Structures are given as structure tokens and as C-alpha cells.
Amino acid sequence: MNMMDIGEVAMRSGASPSTLRYYEEVGLIRSVGRHGLRRQFDPSVLLKLSLIELGKVAGFSLGEIAGMFGDDETLNIPRADLHAKADELGRQITKLRVLRDAMRHVADCPAPSHLQCPSFRKLLKSVSSRKAGGRAGARRTDRPPPKDV
Amino acid sequence: MNMMDIGEVAMRSGASPSTLRYYEEVGLIRSVGRHGLRRQFDPSVLLKLSLIELGKVAGFSLGEIAGMFGDDETLNIPRADLHAKADELGRQITKLRVLRDAMRHVADCPAPSHLQCPSFRKLLKSVSSRKAGGRAGARRTDRPPPKDV
């Protein structure tokens, strides 16, 4: 009694049926048969979907996530990649913290206009110098956002 | 001697001419005339572009940023909105920190497969429960990423 049809998988995983079909189309998951037309899934797909969701949250693209599942069914994330991602995340976190603190400061700053606030001006300058300067560190990934978790 | 043509604005701001045209099209910036066909900009546009960049980095959409410039030319970010954004940023930061730490733990975890790592399983569970549970806090914004700064 183990096959689940797509509706049940959708309900239990929180992903919509269209998403599940999409994931199958791009090779992220596999259905193991049909009941009439309906895709049937092995319950293990739920774990896989959790892993996928986790990967998305961590900022991996679906393509990258797909690469983490080996040819066999087992999970296979190179530890070095994990560390790299964690480091990247750490850098991102630092930047966001700076930004957050600056925003708070500006919000509380008594200067009549934000433009008069020294902190705000400093922030502005740092932003524009990063762009105009075109330093080596300026990545251009435009990867989708770490979703709200 | 103050009008700058689009090429100069592009160079000084780091935004491409097409971006500048796009920004004008959507009403974010204004050109103040033409020299032949070429748009001419007031130098104040450079400050405005810095502000726009800052807004993007902070995670505001172009539409939201547009709303921050009053009918006059002055900047006008409600302090409450700033606080709200800062808070949101703070929550995001917290989540990312949890994620980062978990990733690091997993990367260093001696369990033969990640799936055996208790920390990993916990992380998985937290992700999937957030989805299936459909709590009130679960936003669905899919806003573009806070860019790399």
C-alpha cells in the first residue's frame, strides 16, 4: 500500500500538482507509474521534496539541486560545496546586517531629511562606489532569492 | 555647464544607457532635455541613481522605490517603512544564520550520509513543516533577491 497519487503528494508536500509535474519534467523527481492517467509516486518522493525545498531555501537553483542527487537515488552533496555555500551565506548575512543597521539608524536619525544624515550618506557612497568602481569582487549572479522561510 | 548626456550618466553611475532609458520609461528618473536626439540629464540624477541602487540593495522593488520619491524631487521614506524593512531584514538574517549554521554542521558531520545526521534531519523537518503547515507567517512574495553588495 505505498503508491500515492499526485494529489496526495501535493497535499503532503505543500507543492502544487503543477509544480510536481514541472519537477518531473525537469528530472528532479520521478513518478513510478500511473493509475489511469494519474501519476503515482513512491512515498520516498516526500523526502526528496523536502530536500529540494531545503536546497531552494539555501539558495541553490533547481539545476544545482538536481546535481546533488547522484545517479543512484542517494543524496550526494560534496562537503566542500556545502562549506562554500555556507561561506557565501555568511557574507550575504554580513552585508544584510550592515544594511539593516544603517536602515535603522536612518529611521531614527533626527536629521530633517535622510539626505542630511551622515550615516545615510556614507551608505549611499558605499553603494555607488561599489558599482562605479567595478571591483573584482562584484559578482553578477542574479540568482533567485533565498525564499522567506 | 550642467547637463550631462546619457553616456556620461551611464559612465558615472555604472548603469547602462538602456537601464537609464528603462528607468525613465517607468518614471524613476527624468531627462531634462535633448541634445539632438540624446537625452540630457541634470547632475542630480546621479544622486537619485545612488538612492535607487541603495533601495534595490535593501530589497525594495523599483515600484516601491518610485513611491519613495515624492511629487516634488525630494526623498521621502516614511520612517515606519524603514523600520518595517529593517525588521524584515532582521528576520531574514536570522533565518539565514540558522541555515548557514546547519549547513556547516552538516558539512562537518561525520555521519556517512547527510541523511543520517540528526541536525540535517531537524533542518529538513523544519523546512517541510513550514510548507505543509501553511502558517500565517508564510509570505509568498517571490521578490527578486537582495543583490550582492
Added chain:
DNA sequence: CTACGAGTTGAAGCCAACTTGAGGTCAAGC
């Protein structure tokens, strides 16, 4: 005067990750 190059326009394309829509199919319940 003529070539050049930096601009112009409007429309179309791009990216990821899905969602939507039209028209069709099937198993189960009455």
C-alpha cells in the same frame, strides 16, 4: 560634404520557476 559613432525608437527576447488555459481522459460512485 561626408563619414563616424553615439545616441534614438519600439518591439522582442531573456531568465527561472512556475501557473494558467483549453480541450481531453479516466476510475469510481450513484
Added chain:
DNA sequence: GCTTGACCTCAAGTTGGCTTCAACTCGTAG
């Protein structure tokens, strides 16, 4: 046997923030 409703397929649409394209127009240097 017939309805129902959940599924199917395939193609196209959505979102945001641009970029690219083709065909064109100017001001300026030579």
C-alpha cells in the same frame, strides 16, 4: 450507464528588470 472531478498534455503566459535588435537620426571632426 452516466456523471463527476481529479487528473492529463501541450503550449503559452506571468513576473521583474533589464538587454538586444534592426533601422534610424544627429552633431561633430576631418
